[in-house]
Amino acid sequence: MKRITIYDVAKEADVSLATVSRVINDSSVVREDTRQRVQEVIERLGYKPNAVAQGLALSKTTTVSIVMSEKLLAYNAKILNGLMDVANIYHYNVMFHTTSKGISKMQDVIESIIKSRVDGVIIFNDNFSEDEMDVLNEYKIPMVIVGSKVEGQNHDHVGNVYVDMEKICHDMVQKYFENGIDDIALVEDKLNLSMMRQLKAGVESAYQEVGKEFNNYLSYNDTYKTSYQYFSEYFKEHKPAKLNIAFRDSQAIAILNAAREHGYRVPEDLEIVTILDSKYLPMMRPTISAFNIPDYDMGALAMRMLTKMLMNNDEKGVQKEIEIQAAPIVRESTR
Amino acid sequence: MKRITIYDVAKEADVSLATVSRVINDSSVVREDTRQRVQEVIERLGYKPNAVAQGLALSKTTTVSIVMSEKLLAYNAKILNGLMDVANIYHYNVMFHTTSKGISKMQDVIESIIKSRVDGVIIFNDNFSEDEMDVLNEYKIPMVIVGSKVEGQNHDHVGNVYVDMEKICHDMVQKYFENGIDDIALVEDKLNLSMMRQLKAGVESAYQEVGKEFNNYLSYNDTYKTSYQYFSEYFKEHKPAKLNIAFRDSQAIAILNAAREHGYRVPEDLEIVTILDSKYLPMMRPTISAFNIPDYDMGALAMRMLTKMLMNNDEKGVQKEIEIQAAPIVRESTR
């Protein structure tokens, strides 16, 4: 009933532990006939090395942690797919951590990351403070931060894969100015705060450049339903702005549905664009414009960066910062 | 630069390893003043127990594995949230595994689960064969299978949390019969094969009961786009069935958009219902009917079941089978 250990294999094959260990780890210094003998015993007994003991002996768990908020997870499974595929390719295990209000705080996650002795961590920029980063940094756990640009960090073993939405949003607004449109509204959001900041910065700077101030913020609603109700009310008293910038699909759809039910036409009376693309946008009538942010690739690149950092112990020659380009996807809701 | 171990703490606090271990584990047999002294040293040195060494010493990792296909993950992040929340409550770590065609096969996942010595596993019914279950079962790793009913298994440490769609689908079709409608079409899907089987079985049995045979299957298309194109073509030559049953949102939306563009009215000319609900269904015009499957709860219940199995070593008194009830959500696309 006991699990089979390296001892059992050694005894059965009449060799020492060291030799068994060597054949497990493909060490080249073992003679071909003994390798085969040991291998045969391993298979016959169904021996599987204990990764826990290996981890202890090697001070290396071949495991990386991924931490993201549950909200983000629900919205962004594709980035997780990218992370997982690359982790699998390099045979890393992944410990998965989520933060959610009430149940699991960042503090606890960090605690368990440290105790688990994972080799590295992937962490999403949002709801993750400077202090928390410093804690992990003290333990010299290589990490890559995904999502948006980390400012002013100069830590040696921290990588960063991000999209910069600021410029692209700035340029979009500028283009509307060129076409004589400056009646723009922006829906606040809390899904990804750091990206939201970039968005706001981009829009505001475009306004500043023409000597105006932007402050047409529409207030945040967590769900589609409340958002839709809000806009339904809002459009009773206000004419929609000519261009409406949302952050995620449900907000954009809320504007679309509410506006149309008030008799407005999209895109003739108002245009709608959202930052985060989703597969549902092309299903709407009219289809809704967005930006293409290659989530899967971001995940894949981030994990690849981390594996590189883990392999190069010296950490030379590993690019530690990658900016992903977003591209506008023009559909029927803008022109 | 070296990590602080229990030895360092013991020496600094002038006690034995055993005592330090006892204060870490809240053993009650240590005197209050020495506990405080040790605790103070632990904090001063910033000692964090090494979970890997603990795992080795205890033959227990306080870690559970979750395995699901990437496709399912993209569709069903909520169930993962349920799993994670409960895992966090009981302070279990989670190893996350995905299967994806090409990159990571179930075989490899099982291999790494065994090597990692996790305490238990949560696994989704789909693309997971009887044989594979047997392998895990040989290692006596407690597991709960989520998603749909596991037939004919009688293994001692296997739990099952599932929805049974068969009856509810059967009843739905029956109701349409009562209203004189028997012109029904069903869209094939491969997202969750076992659930799809239930769906088919339910529909077919309803037909059989009235002495007819059901075989109006519409073919499977992986994406919204191909699905939409398919229905656009299809409706050129065929009149839509009176009731169209899809499996997931994108298929239902494809039917909706294609049908309307051919001048059909929903729900007057055709009704549409989909098995899996999604938050986008209420955003459509008309809104689309579905079934409420409480994903979050399913995840939470599954993980709770597993934690119970892990705590009751005897495994008595743990309910090992839970059937979740689905409920129809009637929106505008049916009546």
Next chain:
DNA sequence: CGGCAAAATGAAAATTGTTTCATTTTCCGT
């Protein structure tokens, strides 16, 4: 066939905890 280098193997220490069992200390009643 002896000698020697190279290759293969093994013994033992190291990794960081937990736990059992023996020993020491404390506390209590007298």
Next chain:
DNA sequence: ACGGAAAATGAAACAATTTTCATTTTGCCG
């Protein structure tokens, strides 16, 4: 203050591997 029981502590074994260093075996050359 003493005996004995109870409580606290410590020494050592144990968990399953890797790795270093010493030892043995092999192979080759003269």
